[in-house]
Every structure is written in C-alpha cells, then in structure tokens.
Amino acid sequence: MTTTSPAPAAPRAAQEEPLLRLTDVRKYFPVGSSRLWERDRAVVHAVDGVSLTVARGETLGLVGETGCGKSTLARCIARLYDLTSGEVWFDGQDISRLSRRRMRPVRRDVQMIFQDPYGSLNPHRRVGSIIGDPFAIHGIESRRSRRQAAQELMERVGLNPEHYNRFPAEFSGGQRQRIGLARALALRPKLIVCDEPVSALDVSIQAQIINLLADLQQEFGLTYVFISHDLSVVRHVSDRIAVMYLGKIVELAPTDELFELTRHPYTRSLLSALPAPDPDTADSRERIVLAGDVPNPTRPPSGCRFHPRCPKAHLDCAASEPPLLPVLGDGAEHPTACFYPLEPGEDLSLAVSEFAPAAERPRGGTGDTP
Amino acid sequence: MTAPQPSPTVHVVGASDAEESPDERRIQGRSPWVLAWGRLRRDRIAMISLGVIVLIVLIAIFAPVFTLLTGHGPNDQYRLTGLSPQGLPVAPNHEFWLGTDDLGRDILVRIAYGARISLLVGIVATVITVAIGVVVGIAAGYFGGVVDTLLARLVDVVLSVPFLLVAIALVSITGPSLTVVILVIGLFSWASVARIVRGQVLSLREREFVEAARSLGASDTRIMFVDVLPNVLAPVIVYTSLLVPVVILTEATLSFLSLGLPPPTADWGGMISEAVPYYQTSWWFVIFPGAALLITTLAFNLFGDGVRDAFDPRSERLLQQ
Numbered sequence: 001m002t003t004t005s006p007a008p009a010a011p012r013a014a015q016e017e018p019l020l021r022l023t024d025v026r027k028y029f030p031v032g033s034s035r036l037w038e039r040d041r042a043v044v045h046a047v048d049g050v051s052l053t054v055a056r057g058e059t060l061g062l063v064g065e066t067g068c069g070k071s072t073l074a075r076c077i078a079r080l081y082d083l084t085s086g087e088v089w090f091d092g093q094d095i096s097r098l099s100r101r102r103m104r105p106v107r108r109d110v111q112m113i114f115q116d117p118y119g120s121l122n123p124h125r126r127v128g129s130i131i132g133d134p135f136a137i138h139g140i141e142s143r144r145s146r147r148q149a150a151q152e153l154m155e156r157v158g159l160n161p162e163h164y165n166r167f168p169a170e171f172s173g174g175q176r177q178r179i180g181l182a183r184a185l186a187l188r189p190k191l192i193v194c195d196e197p198v199s200a201l202d203v204s205i206q207a208q209i210i211n212l213l214a215d216l217q218q219e220f221g222l223t224y225v226f227i228s229h230d231l232s233v234v235r236h237v238s239d240r241i242a243v244m245y246l247g248k249i250v251e252l253a254p255t256d257e258l259f260e261l262t263r264h265p266y267t268r269s270l271l272s273a274l275p276a277p278d279p280d281t282a283d284s285r286e287r288i289v290l291a292g293d294v295p296n297p298t299r300p301p302s303g304c305r306f307h308p309r310c311p312k313a314h315l316d317c318a319a320s321e322p323p324l325l326p327v328l329g330d331g332a333e334h335p336t337a338c339f340y341p342l343e344p345g346e347d348l349s350l351a352v353s354e355f356a357p358a359a360e361r362p363r364g365g366t367g368d369t370p
Numbered sequence: 371m372t373a374p375q376p377s378p379t380v381h382v383v384g385a386s387d388a389e390e391s392p393d394e395r396r397i398q399g400r401s402p403w404v405l406a407w408g409r410l411r412r413d414r415i416a417m418i419s420l421g422v423i424v425l426i427v428l429i430a431i432f433a434p435v436f437t438l439l440t441g442h443g444p445n446d447q448y449r450l451t452g453l454s455p456q457g458l459p460v461a462p463n464h465e466f467w468l469g470t471d472d473l474g475r476d477i478l479v480r481i482a483y484g485a486r487i488s489l490l491v492g493i494v495a496t497v498i499t500v501a502i503g504v505v506v507g508i509a510a511g512y513f514g515g516v517v518d519t520l521l522a523r524l525v526d527v528v529l530s531v532p533f534l535l536v537a538i539a540l541v542s543i544t545g546p547s548l549t550v551v552i553l554v555i556g557l558f559s560w561a562s563v564a565r566i567v568r569g570q571v572l573s574l575r576e577r578e579f580v581e582a583a584r585s586l587g588a589s590d591t592r593i594m595f596v597d598v599l600p601n602v603l604a605p606v607i608v609y610t611s612l613l614v615p616v617v618i619l620t621e622a623t624l625s626f627l628s629l630g631l632p633p634p635t636a637d638w639g640g641m642i643s644e645a646v647p648y649y650q651t652s653w654w655f656v657i658f659p660g661a662a663l664l665i666t667t668l669a670f671n672l673f674g675d676g677v678r679d680a681f682d683p684r685s686e687r688l689l690q691q
C-alpha cells in the first residue's frame with residue numbers, strides 16, 4: 001500500500017478518514033448551587049481531553065472503573081450532551097456544534113444502546129411501537145409497513161415478532177436488550193455506541209448478546225464503540241481497546257498487544273483482577289490491589305491522575321501530566337500516558353510508590369532498615 | 371396512546387418456543403393500564419362506588435324520565451298541591467315522592483336535573499384543570515431552567531390568590547353563569563396538578579428511554595407527549611379521580627353562596643341554600659339535596675381511593691396470584 005509519489009495523498013487520506021475522530025473532547029458538569037455570584041463553582045471533569053479515532057467496521061473497546069467518564073464520553077459522541085470543548089468528527093464532518101436540525105440526519109447514522117435494559121425502554125409503550133419509533137421520528141415508512149419493518153427487526157435480533165404488542169415489562173433483561181438493539185438498528189446506522197450493553201445481564205445471556213452484536217456487525221458492516229467496566233467482556237469483542245481513568249485515556253492498543261505488552265500500571269491492575277485464562281499460570285499471576293478509591297473528579301489529582309494509587313509512582317508523576325504517546329519503542333497504534341511504563345515481564349507487585357508512607361515500604365529507596 | 375380500557379387477550383395455542391412458559395404464549399401485551407384495571411376490578415368498594423357513579427350519571431342523562439314519571443317539570447311550581455295551606459313545602463307523599471320546596475317544586479325532579487349541573491361542572495372543570503396542569507407541569511419539568519422558574523412562580527401566585535374573593539369579584543362583574551363557574555374552578559385548581567406532574571417529569575427526564583428518544587432525533591414535543599406523558603398519567607388519573615368530588619363540592623359551595631347558576635336552575639348547592647330557612651319545619655327540603663351531594667362525592671372519593679390503590683406498585687403482587 002506504500003506509494004512512492006507524494007502527489008495523490010489527498011484522496012488516500014480521504015479514503016483512510018476514520019468513521020469517528022475525537023479531538024480533545026472535554027465535558028465538565030457544574031455541580032452544587034448555581035448562584036450567580038458564586039464565581040468558582042465546583043466542576044466535575046467527567047471527560048477531560050479525550051482524543052481517539054475509530055475506523056470503519058472496527059470495534060473500539062472502552063474500559064475503566066465506574067465513574068471514570070465512559071458514559072459521558074458515549075453521550076458526547078451521540079451528541080446527547082453538548083461538549084465543553086473539543087470536536088467530534090463523524091464521517092468527515094464535525095458534529096460537535098451542529099444545530100439540532102442539522103444534527104437530525106446524523107442521528108440516523110449514530111445510534112446508542114444503553115446499559116439499563118429496564119430504563120431504556122418506555123414501560124408504557126408496546127415494543128412494536130418502541131422499535132418503530134425511529135421510522136416514525138424520521139417519517140420513513142408508512143404506518144403499516146412500519147409494523148412490518150419492526151417485526152422484521154424483532155426477528156433479526158432473535159425476538160418473536162408476534163410479541164409486537166407486548167410491553168417491556170413482559171420481557172426478560174436479555175430480551176429487552178435485544179429490543180434496544182432492534183431500535184438502534186432500525187435506521188441502518190453506521191456507528192453504534194454500546195454503553196455497557198451486557199453489564200446488567202447474567203453471564204450466560206451476556207454471551208448471547210455479544211454474539212448477536214458480532215453477527216450484526218458482519219451483516220450490516222457496523223462500527224462499534226463498546227463500553228464496559230469489565231475487561232474480559234471488552235477483550236472478547238474489541239479490535240482495539242482504550243483504557244480510561246478519571247476522564248482521560250491512559251493507554252490505547254490493539255487488543256492482543258494490550259494484554260501481551262501492557263504498559264500502563266493502571267491497565268495492569270485491571271488485567272490482574274481478571275481470572276487467568278490458563279489455570280497453570282494462575283498461581284504465578286500477580287494480584288495488584290489498588291490503594292484507595294477513585295479520586296473525586298471535581299478535584300482530580302495533579303500531574304498523572306493515577307499517581308495517588310499507582311504502585312510505582314515517582315515523585316515527579318505529581319508534577320506534570322504524561323502525554324498519551326507511544327513508549328519504549330511501541331508503534332503509533334499503542335500510545336501510553338505514563339512516565340514509567342512497564343517493561344515486558346516487569347513485576348508490578350514488587351514496585352513501591354514513592355508516595356507511600358515510609359513505614360509501609362518493605363524494601364525501598366530509603367534503605368535505613370538494617 | 372394506550373387507552374385505559376382492558377384490551378382483549380388473545381391466546382395462541384401451539385405457537386411457542388420450547389423455553390417459553392405457558393404465559394409466554396400470550397401475543398397481546400397487557401399494558402400497565404390493563405393491569406391497574408385488573409386490580410381495580412377486585413376492589414369491592416371501588417366497584418360499588420363505580421356502580422353508584424354510573425347510576426348518578428344515568429339519572430343525570432335520563433332526568434326527563436323523572437318528569438315523565440311524576441308529570442312535574444323541574445321548574446314547575448305547584449301552588450295548590452305542592453304547598454301547604456300555610457304556604458310551606460309539603461312532605462314526601464304519593465305525588466311528590468321526595469316532597470316539595472318553598473315554591474312548590476318537586477324535589478326529586480330537581481335533584482335529577484341538579485345532577486346534570488354537578489356532573490357537568492365536576493367533569494368539565496376537572497378536565498380543564500388537569501389539561502392546564504399537565505401541560506404546564508410537563509413543560510416546567512422537561513425544559514427546566516428559566517421556563518421552570520417562571521412557571522413555578524406562576525404556580526405560587528395562583529396558589530396564594532384567595533379563591534373565593536376572586537370568584538365573588540368575577541361573578542359580580544359578569545353575573546353568575548355556568549361558564550364562569552367552570553372557568554373559576556378550572557383556572558384556580560390546575561396549580562396543584564402542575565406541581566405533581568413537574569415533580570414526576572423531573573425524574574423521568576433523566577431516564578434512559580428519554581435519552582434514547584433524543585438520540586433518535588425526536589423533537590421536544592414528541593418526547594414530552596409520546597414518551598413522558600404516558601408515564602405521568604397514573605398519578606394524574608389518581609389525582610383527577612379525587613379532584614372530581616372536590617370540584618363538585620366547590621360548585622355546590624359557589625351556588626350556595628349565590629355565586630353559581632342563577633335561579634331557577636335546579637342545582638344541589640342552590641337547593642341546599644334555599645332550604646336553610648326551612649330546616650326546622652321541612653327536613654326533606656335540605657336532607658335530600660344534601661344526601662345527593664354527599665352520596666355523589668363519597669362515591670367519587672371511594673372510587674378515587676380504589677384507583678390510587680390500583681396504581682400503587684405495592685399492590686402489584688395481588689395480580690400475580
């Protein structure tokens with residue numbers, strides 16, 4: 001694919017234009033009282049400078065602990081929120097500042113699936129009309145063919161089309177998630193943002209939904225942003241994985257590389273919480289238990305936001321923020337935001353944070369124990 | 371929108387997957403309304419009250435039948451047969467089943483015609499009240515911000531205006547009429563409905579199905595009336611069923627104070643007020659219109675209680691048995 005002549009760069013660039021590109025997306029929520037004379041109100045830095053791209057037909061996984069801003073980022077992509085700053089480029093167009101009217105055609109291409117299979121379906125409406133909603137809103141299909149289209153969608157996602165007239169309460173959690181999926185599919189979108197689509201489901205049902213998502217991706221050429229706090233789920237579905245911590249991406253890599261060549265201590269701590277795929281190696285696996293809770297996002301820590309909990313934090317980690325760039329000779333597809341990334345095979349359980357109190361260090365740099 | 375009537379349940383035999391329970395074979399869904407109706411139907415007191423309400427409605431509709439039966443019009447004065455030689459009302463007898471009033475009119479026939487006024491005002495004023503309250507409440511809750519603040523102030527103002535004073539002032543300007551009674555009641559009762567609805571919408575607005583509608587590109591109007599409205603209807607219906615008797619009483623009060631319909635219109639509140647000077651000599655004159663009013667408001671209140679219980683999720687399990 002390498003071209004020697006630099007002239008036809010423009011059409012090539014257009015061809016390679018990713019379906020979705022976020023540049024420095026920020027979303028802050030003001031919290032507390034909204035008195036006019038209160039100058040400095042507390043602000044939740046829910047998403048704080050996220051840049052990433054998603055190629056056509058790929059699945060980008062997004063992981064991170066609860067409260068790190070995954071849902072907020074998803075809603076920024078779907079333009080359910082107005083951004084505080086930054087840009088969201090979708091299909092060659094910056095949609096972050098489109099008016100409501102100009103946004104309408106884009107909404108056909110960007111759909112969302114929600115975490116809560118109970119909350120995302122209106123309990124007072126029949127599933128047929130819920131699934132037919134996209135047609136009604138965009139004025140496509142007549143009333144009669146809308147019913148037929150909704151029934152075809154139900155069939156496609158594995159629901160009995162005869163249950164068209166039922167209410168959401170009469171379906172199980174997994175079936176409801178299928179209903180939400182049918183609604184998202186109705187307008188044949190290009191991108192579906194799945195915000196923890198299986199987190200509320202039983203493990204056995206999770207697999208069914210994930211397989212369905214994979215089938216639909218094949219069939220309709222869909223692109224997914226797949227969000228979960230569970231790395232094992234994300235690993236299953238993603239081509240690439242972005243790890244998020246307190247509103248920022250800390251590591252981004254192709255799925256296998258993220259697992260084999262983990263660079264960020266936070267990613268490693270998430271990985272160590274997973275059950276080992278191979279029982280033989282299970283014993284040799286380190287367990288990293290992070291100290292403390294996720295910090296308050298209204299006042300994120302200085303420098304690297306992970307430093308108060310990082311097992312190998314150095315004093316300078318608190319001073320400045322590590323940029324999200326490839327480290328230790330990694331390729332451009334694997335950036336990490338860390339000043340002291342992990343070497344292959346490095347044992348993080350032996351590391352000692354320079355921020356830990358001296359008494360808690362078993363063997364440390366101070367070395368005053370005989 | 372889902373009608374609050376029970377929809378027919380279709381059972382399809384044989385068309386089921388292996389994993390489905392027998393209940394799964396039902397094709398027709400049971401809406402929350404149908405479920406609530408199912409619970410309401412098991413409530414004996416509510417059903418008796420509903421029967422009484424239906425009876426009163428029938429009496430109102432077929433009031434002319436009482437004229438046919440007795441041969442007395444509602445405003446006909448029977449000075450010879452309907453008044454004693456001293457000019458006092460006559461007690462119930464074979465001609466005047468519930469006695470007569472001070473002008474020798476048949477109380478039974480007037481009660482039947484009076485039911486028309488009570489129900490008409492009770493229902494029309496309630497509908498106006500609820501319509502205004504729902505629209506204002508949904509708008510305030512859904513849009514929030516400045517809209518909410520302005521509407522909340524308006525609600526405060528309406529709730530703090532002395533209702534009777536304004537009613538008296540209005541009637542003294544326009545003269546008593548059915549329209550004024552309905553408007554006065556409607557314009558002063560919506561504020562509490564708006565408050566209830568606003569509170570509900572505030573939490574509904576954050577629900578994911580509203581976000582889903584928004585992500586599909588639905589307009590605010592569509593979200594408010596297609597997605598939000600059905601979810602606030604339950605408390606609104608409960609409130610409405612308890613509001614009807616209040617409105618009926620208010621209308622009677624206005625008529626009692628001569629702020630309601632002008633005479634000689636048959637009206638329960640007006641009849642009671644005409645009867646007050648005679649309470650010692652002619653008990654039937656005050657008792658029967660009073661009983662009509664009491665039974666009507668009691669029936670609506672008990673029915674409203676039943677509706678509230680039927681929509682209460684805590685009684686959900688009753689139906690599962």
Ligand SMILES: Nc1ncnc2c1ncn2[C@@H]1O[C@H](COP(=O)(O)OP(=O)(O)O)[C@@H](O)[C@H]1O
Nearest residue numbers: 029044046065066067068069070071072073297
């Ligand atoms: N509407 C909001 N107003 C204020 N704070 C919010 C709002 N939505 C989310 N947050 C805050 O932003 C942070 C990120 O939330 P969220 O995006 O839901 O995280 P996640 O989906 O990763 O669990 C949390 O601290 C949360 O409390």
Ligand SMILES: [Mg+2]
Nearest residue numbers: 070071072196
């Ligand atoms: Mg979330």
